[in-house]
Amino acid sequence: MPGMMLGDTFPNFEADSTFGKIKLHDFLGDSWGILFSHPRDYTPVCTTELGRAAQLNSEFCKRNVKLIALSIDSVEDHHGWSKDIMAYNNEESGSEFPFPIIADDKRELAMALGMLDPEEKDQTGMPLTARCVFVIGPDKKLKLSILYPATTGRNFDEILRVVDSLQLTTKKRVATPVDWQAGGSVMVPPSIPEEEAIMLFPAGVYTKHLPSGKNYLRYTQQPSTTDH
Structure with a gap:
């Protein structure tokens, strides 16, 4: 669904993830949601980003926000990678990664949601996933989107800040x-x-x-x- 506009209903996709098969709207329930994409598993910038998101997960939970990551590799790869991410955070071995990572190895979701970065390609020449951020309201509508190139890591403190603003300005x-x-x-x-x-x-x-x-x-x- 390229060209999705603020206020559009976010697609109710179904996908495999590290939490099993999820259907987006059912997974979110009455919560806010943040879907953010990553170029590839076992890559340095992505590992730091997911590490920071995991550290901030309790803050997002306080705000009734569910996080969902997406990367173009398999669920098996995601499980292995998540152990590296928790080790990056100096978490004890065996610590559970706190939110799902969607597997999009055929790039179907990345294509449908306009997430590909045509400037950055993998070793096979396929475009990598850009660093998208989609904030979805409890009404399942798109409230905010931010698009970074694959080479620039995001600031999750800023994403937390914009959630505070969105939730405040929705009510007041x-x-x-x-x-x-x-x-x-x-x-x-x-x-x-x-x-x-x-x-x-x-x-x-x-x-x-x-x-x-x-x-x-x-x-x-x-x-x-x-x-x-």
Whole structure:
């Protein structure tokens, strides 16, 4: 499904994985999901990425997010590779890898989801999988996508940060500014009139005055997502 747009329903694919056969929508249930792809098993950058994702898995779980990795090798390879990943994390031998890795040895999913990197090829001349990140909401719609080339490793702290922003802005009528971190000030969208903003945000609204005289930079304290 190349060219998938934000808001599109994510395909309910079925695939073999290190957790057995999974059907995406059933696996996610009412959770958020992050599907991220890797060029190949037993490769250095991918090993560091999956190691970091495994370290952060408990943080994603706190946010009701299920992680799913994808690589173009077999389930058997994934099981062997996951032992290397846990060793990279200095975990004890026998520690279980905390989330599934999908096997896509025929590159069918990578093709369908537009995950291939035409610039990076394996020794047989086949394109490697790019480093895609798809964030899927509980409604099974695509909420965010990031595409990195095979040669550039991702920042999973940033992926955790964007999940915080997506979950907040899904529940509250706010936007998050540049470099925002959870707990920081958020922005009041221009679509909310001044009078309504005062009622919506009892903590107060601060407006930064600009040379244009247009009062569009409005900030407020991050609202609690448990408020009603």
